Amino acid sequence: MNKNTSGRIPLDGNIERGAAVTIDINGKPVTAYLGESVATALLSEEIVAMRTTTLGESRGVFCGMGVCFDCLVVVDGKPNTRACMTWVKEGMDIRTQDGLKATN
Numbered sequence: 001m002n003k004n005t006s007g008r009i010p011l012d013g014n015i016e017r018g019a020a021v022t023i024d025i026n027g028k029p030v031t032a033y034l035g036e037s038v039a040t041a042l043l044s045e046e047i048v049a050m051r052t053t054t055l056g057e058s059r060g061v062f063c064g065m066g067v068c069f070d071c072l073v074v075v076d077g078k079p080n081t082r083a084c085m086t087w088v089k090e091g092m093d094i095r096t097q098d099g100l101k102a103t104n
């Protein structure tokens with residue numbers, strides 16, 4: 001069993017996680033698990049506000065299925081990536097996004 005699960009539900013023997021990978025969220029290395037979405041990794045690190053609108057309002061996961069575009073983040077330098085539709089990979093660099101322009 002993986003011990004560093006951050007905000008994830010504890011494993012009880014009925015569910016399994018994919019292999020642990022190290023990703024970078026806003027400059028901080030964290031553990032995520034293959035099979036998780038970027039949104040899951042962010043929420044597990046208690047990052048609910050994934051982007052801001054052009055007016056500076058916070059947005060995060062709303063639909064969770066790729067429709068609303070409220071979860072846009074910067075992944076490996078590519079802005080406007082839907083966190084709920086992107087799966088984590090080893091070494092992935094994830095940044096929260098400010099408006100329509102990538103930050104950080």
Ligand code: FES
Pocket residue numbers: 060061062063064065066067068069070071072082083084085
């Ligand atoms: S939460 Fe709606 S597109 Fe990702």
